[in-house]
Amino acid sequence: MKKIASLLIVLPLIASCTGQKKESKDTDTTPEFVKEAELAIDTITLPSLTPEGLGPVRVGMVLDSVPQGVVGLYDRIERDATPDAEVYNFMMGEETMFSVLDFGSSHVDVICLSSPRIAARGAGGELHLGDPMSSLVSKPGISTEYVSLDDSGLWYWRLDGLWYNVNEAECTPQTAQMLESRQTPPKSAQLPADIRIGYIGTGSPY
Numbered sequence: 336m337k338k339i340a341s342l343l344i345v346l347p348l349i350a351s352c353t354g355q356k357k358e359s360k361d362t363d364t365t366p367e368f369v370k371e372a373e374l375a376i377d378t379i380t381l382p383s384l385t386p387e388g389l390g391p392v393r394v395g396m397v398l399d400s401v402p403q404g405v406v407g408l409y410d411r412i413e414r415d416a417t418p419d420a421e422v423y424n425f426m427m428g429e430e431t432m433f434s435v436l437d438f439g440s441s442h443v444d445v446i447c448l449s450s451p452r453i454a455a456r457g458a459g460g461e462l463h464l465g466d467p468m469s470s471l472v473s474k475p476g477i478s479t480e481y482v483s484l485d486d487s488g489l490w491y492w493r494l495d496g497l498w499y500n501v502n503e504a505e506c507t508p509q510t511a512q513m514l515e516s517r518q519t520p521p522k523s524a525q526l527p528a529d530i531r532i533g534y535i536g537t538g539s540p541y
Contacts, residue, residue, distance in 0.1 A: 381408060383456035386496030386537050389433055389446050394538045396443050398423070401435070408432060424449070436538070447536035455535045457495025466532050471499055472523035479520045482539070490514045490521050491534075501526070502533025 382390035391402050401423075404410045409425035409432050416422070421437040432453060436445035454461040459474040471477065471492060478493045490513075492499040501510065510530065513521050 381453050383454045383461065384433070384446065384448055384497065384535060384537060385456055388443070388537065389453070392425075392433075392435065392443060392446060394443055394446060398435075398437060398441050398443060401443070420444070443538070445536055445538035447534060455497050455499075457497060459494060462494075462499070462532065462535065464532055464535060465502075468501055468526050468530050468532055469523070469528070471532060472526070481517055481520070483517070488515070488517055490516075496537065498534070498536045498539075499532055500534035502531045504533070505530045 386394075388394050388396075390405055390408055401412070403412060407427075409427050411426050413424045413426055414421065415424060419438070421439075423435040423437070424431050425433050425435070427450075431449040433446060433448050433450065435443050436447070438444045448455065448464055451464040454463050459476065462471060471494065474494060476494060479490050480493050481488050481490050489500070501514070505527070506514075507527060510525075510527065513519075513525055
């Protein structure tokens with residue numbers, strides 16, 4: 336299980352938004368324009384992840400040119416270094432919306448989703464983190480690809496140019512072994528019936 340965790344590299348936690356609406360009281364001094372702005376954010380349609388990128392964040396673009404905030408999508412970027420990559424977490428309040436990986440090129444190498452509120456869009460429709468894996472593997476055009484890092488690797492599912500994998504927290508030892516076995520591509524029938532999508536990304540997993 337430790338091996339599969341390291342191979343996925345970045346499987347951002349699906350955070351829940353902790354913001355709470357204020358109760359309407361006579362002592363509420365929140366300006367009206369602030370309330371209107373908060374309501375407007377809730378009505379903004381979020382962009383979808385495609386093979387090219389997410390909103391203004393595009394695969395291959397120079398990191399210095401990435402906007403520091405996009406209304407309704409993220410309000411700040413937090414940086415985190417790992418042994419394999421520089422990770423940039425795009426935050427909205429306390430929720431991580433998506434992450435960008437830089438493998439030393441100072442460019443956007445990988446974009447992977449962290450919030451189930453953002454959809455991955457392709458010819459087969461929309462998919463979200465937390466959706467059943469069965470809804471992915473049953474789609475026309477789905478394929479598997481083994482991606483190796485040094486002497487280790489992992490099977491991913493590919494659809495419409497995007498990479499998918501299972502929710503690591505729901506991964507049994509048998510499922511982990513299946514995903515790590517280079518010789519045999521995983522079969523949908525071997526997946527636990529209740530396992531869900533835990534990774535959606537574009538670029539390359541490594």
